[in-house]
Amino acid sequence: MPDIEDSVRSRGARHLALARAGVERAAQHRFDEPWLAAAWSHPNTRVLPISGGEAFVVDTERGTELVLLPSFEAPETGDRYFLGTDEDGTSYFALAGESLPGRLDGDARPAGLREVGAMLSDRDAGLLVHAVALEHWHRLHSFCSRCGHPTEKAGAGHVRRCTSCAAEHYPRTDPAVIMLITDEQDRCLLGRQAIWPEGRWSTLAGFVEPGESLEQAVAREVFEEAGVRVADVGYVASQPWPFPSSLMLGFMGTADPAGTAITVDGEELAEARWISREELRAGMAAGEILPPSGISIARHLVELWYGEPLPPAARW
Incomplete structure (x- = not known):
C-alpha cells in the first residue's frame, strides 16, 4: 500500500498543468507608463491575442505552441494586459479583443485551456492562464461595485479604477x-x-x-x-x-x-x-x-x- 505522505513529498515538485510558468510577472512595471510604452515598442516583445478564453496555437515538431506576435503585427484595437518578462528580457502582453485576428498564415487554430493547457510549455501555459483570467475579469467588471459608475483599466490590466469615486478594484x-x-x-x-x-x-x-x-x-x-x-x-x-x-x-x-x-x-x-x-x-x-x-x-x-x-x- 503506497504511503500517501511519502508520495506527496516525492511528487510534490511535479508541475500541475495550469500551475506552470516561465515568465516573471514583473509587477513593479504595471504603473510605469513610460516603461510599458517602451516595452510595447521593443522589437523583441511578443503579444498574445485572446478572445473569449481562446488564443491561436500551432502544432510544431516541438509540440503545441501559442502563436505570439511581434507588437508591430498585433491588432491596433483591444485591451492590453502586461503579462511579464522572461530571463532574456523579452516582454509579453495579452491583447483582448471582441474576436481573434483574421486568419493567420500556416496551420494556426483557436484553442482554449481545456483543450491545450496540458500540451503547452511552462511559459505558454503560464501566459495563457494569466491572460484568460484577466480577460474574463475585465469583461464582467466594467462598473464600480461601490457607486455603479463605469470603471477603466489601470495597472497594465491588473486594476480597474472607478471614473467617479476613484475606487480601485482588483481581479477576483x-x-x-x-x-x-x-x-x-x-x-x-x-x-x-x-x-x-x-x-x-x-x-x-x-x-x-x-x-x-x-x-x-x-x-x-x-x-x-x-x-x-x-x-x-x-x-x-x-x-x-x-x-x-x-x-x-x-x-x-x-x-x-x-x-x-x-x-x-x-x-x-x-x-x-x-x-x-x-x-x-x-x-x-x-x-x-x-x-x-x-x-x-x-x-x-x-x-x-x-x-x-x-x-x-x-x-x-
Missing part, C-alpha cells in the same frame, strides 16, 4: 477546495455529477465560504455532498482554475471510521462511491470509468493515492 480569485478522501481500507471517495459524460468520476470539490478555514471547507463539502465525515486533512498543492476565476486548493484526507456511509445530496453529486485501486484499474480497462482529465489537479490527487500515473482508460 475564488478559493475552492478539492480533496481526495480515503477510508480505513484505503479506498478513495469519488463522485460524479449528472451533467458529466457517462462513466466520468472525480474527486469532490467546493467553494470556501466566508469566515471558513480551508480545512473546515473540506470537511463541510464532503459531508454536504456525500454524507461522509472527515477526520484528518493535509494540504497537497494548488492550481489556478480560470473557469472563470477559481484557485483550486488540493487536499488529501481520511474519513472518520464511524462516518463512512455515503448519502449523496442529489444536487452537487448524482452518485458517490468508495473505490479500491483494483476496482479503478479494472473499471478503466473496461471503459466503465473515466478518470479526471490531465488538466485538473483532481488527476494529480488520484495518482498520488494510486501510487503512479493512471493506466490508459479504454475510452480515454
Whole structure:
C-alpha cells in the first residue's frame, strides 16, 4: 500500500498543468507608463491575442505552441494586459479583443485551456492562464461595485479604477477546495455529477465560504455532498482554475471510521462511491470509468493515492 505522505513529498515538485510558468510577472512595471510604452515598442516583445478564453496555437515538431506576435503585427484595437518578462528580457502582453485576428498564415487554430493547457510549455501555459483570467475579469467588471459608475483599466490590466469615486478594484480569485478522501481500507471517495459524460468520476470539490478555514471547507463539502465525515486533512498543492476565476486548493484526507456511509445530496453529486485501486484499474480497462482529465489537479490527487500515473482508460 503506497504511503500517501511519502508520495506527496516525492511528487510534490511535479508541475500541475495550469500551475506552470516561465515568465516573471514583473509587477513593479504595471504603473510605469513610460516603461510599458517602451516595452510595447521593443522589437523583441511578443503579444498574445485572446478572445473569449481562446488564443491561436500551432502544432510544431516541438509540440503545441501559442502563436505570439511581434507588437508591430498585433491588432491596433483591444485591451492590453502586461503579462511579464522572461530571463532574456523579452516582454509579453495579452491583447483582448471582441474576436481573434483574421486568419493567420500556416496551420494556426483557436484553442482554449481545456483543450491545450496540458500540451503547452511552462511559459505558454503560464501566459495563457494569466491572460484568460484577466480577460474574463475585465469583461464582467466594467462598473464600480461601490457607486455603479463605469470603471477603466489601470495597472497594465491588473486594476480597474472607478471614473467617479476613484475606487480601485482588483481581479477576483475564488478559493475552492478539492480533496481526495480515503477510508480505513484505503479506498478513495469519488463522485460524479449528472451533467458529466457517462462513466466520468472525480474527486469532490467546493467553494470556501466566508469566515471558513480551508480545512473546515473540506470537511463541510464532503459531508454536504456525500454524507461522509472527515477526520484528518493535509494540504497537497494548488492550481489556478480560470473557469472563470477559481484557485483550486488540493487536499488529501481520511474519513472518520464511524462516518463512512455515503448519502449523496442529489444536487452537487448524482452518485458517490468508495473505490479500491483494483476496482479503478479494472473499471478503466473496461471503459466503465473515466478518470479526471490531465488538466485538473483532481488527476494529480488520484495518482498520488494510486501510487503512479493512471493506466490508459479504454475510452480515454
